[in-house]
Amino acid sequence: MDTKVVLVTGVSDSFATLVARSLADDPAVGKVVGVDTVLPSGDLTGVKFVRADIRTPVIGKVIAVEDVDTVVHLDLSPQMRGRGGGKELNVIGSMQLLAACQRSSTVSKFVLGSSTAVYGASPRDPALFRESTSARGGTKSGFPKDISEVETYTRGFARRRPDVLITTLRAASLLDARHFSPMAQYLRSAVLPAALGYDPRLQFVHVQDLLEIIVESVRHDRPGTFNVAGDGVMMLSQVARRLGRPIVPLPALGFAGAARRVLRAVGSDISPDLHRLLMYGRVVDTTALREIFGFEMTYTTEQIVDQFRSAIRPGVLSVVGGRT
Template sequence: MGRVVLVTGVAGSFAARFSRQLAAVGEDLGISRVVGIDLRPPEGELGGVKFVRADIRTPVIGKVMAVEDVDTVVHLDVAPDSSRAGNSKERNVIGTMQLLAACQRSGIVTKLVLASSAAVYGSSPRDPAMFTESLTARGGTRSGFPKDIVEVESYVRGFSRRRPDVLITTIRAAQVLHPAIETPLRDFFQNPMLPAAIGYDPRLQFCHVDDAVAVLTEAVTRDRPGTFNLAGDGVILLSQAARRLGRPLIPLPSLGFASAAARVTRVMGGNISPDLHRLLTYGRAVDTTALRDIFGFEPQHTTEEVFEEYREAVRPGVLSVIGARA
């Protein structure tokens, strides 16, 4: 009998995509069933995924895991405010605590895969050129989503000490950039003009959606314990991204940049995540050597390629086609 995989947050655009693809190839990879759980139903079809409507912030998550005989958990229900409705703090932190409590009580869970974020490193003027997995944040994790993800990883480490028999893989990914996948940077680039802090030109990294799906699939089907950064090689400057998209930059004072950028985007009818202002000021880049040398995965797309694919996709007349295929 194959693995039974539970995917949290399956109504999210990326989680739905991952779950569908995992279910589609599951039989060949030793997976007998994929179960997706979320408080709201997904917008599109999930293919061979069994959907369970439930709130992971409640003890019902344990009942679902027991009924479905779940032995592998992929935790994708950790996201910034802009990518879903409701209280993200509760969903991220309380939801993770309840999920880990259910895993703690389960006698058959043997693997946990956490889709974390490079936001765990924060963004500050004291950052190194590249973050490796052994480094910690120098600043920018005291509020919002970065604080959430730091807490989530802390709870997972605590769980690993209590249940050393459960294999844990943590993937710290840069943001996926794809027109059909909800992320703060995707929403930011959709603005007709892009706020920028005067005197700063941050380095940005992106992750291709196919690389993200492939890494998580590998973590589910093979034993890859540890924490690994995931991003496309290279960086792109905010000024370069704006120029290639044909979006003019709006220079704003760095002091009070977050509130000023929010006001400007509201006037334009656009959106900017409250957690983006430090990234759009100081930038961030991660080193993926451990992903290659220890995990054994080679990202197939550089940051430059991810951005160019996105730029091509959002050209007038192309975006609707991409959305229909997602």
């Protein structure tokens, strides 16, 4: 097997750092180049770090100079700060990256770290979202809109460069005490605001499963779009009881603003995109991941919650890495 030159975006995020280091340790990978505008706080042993902004044409120069043949795009995240900066990073940055890949004569594989947020969250949602299912609502703003646009641009890139193999991984909420995610931040709060009359169905993904799936996508050819989530479903009320967190019921009308005020009062915060998920929930079908991609998830949603509960007991450190 020819060794690969892999570019990983967003490596200042703790999970992306983990991906880059794992790829650097893989004998099938000759070199890993990690790019970001911020120097990672984690260990990047074996990874060549390049301070570069994917929103600028310099990313094309990095791809050309390093002879990159595989791009792993992980620089996509819900932003806890203002939406302007988030949209610019998620959408404009992805557009610039895809344009650089289109011009490249060496890039032959593109792995997109997408999200199940692409399906939105609404009262009209099906019981299970399959990869072919369209969103029913909740994708007109914020991160769900961003990720929908990024996937649209990626499909356009696929039409213009049919020679490039593309793997799109739509991951459920990452729940791990060592890595930042909006859901993890919410569930770490002393109290959990919830919409009165709603008990959403939730799924989570374990960091090790998601890591192995991304590495597998780089090492082998796994074209297509795949939902990634731990088996099983838990209601928000079940998760709260398991974690020992009291639920604060709030009126559904104006829930987003009220939830933010409650959480800020106890020293926490909530992503502006999370409130719809906390009302309507979201469950995805992972049959394609199992039968086509060929990966069996190791951790169920319930096991992921149990591990998270053990990690956030008193005395355990807060989330490290990641963008806040």
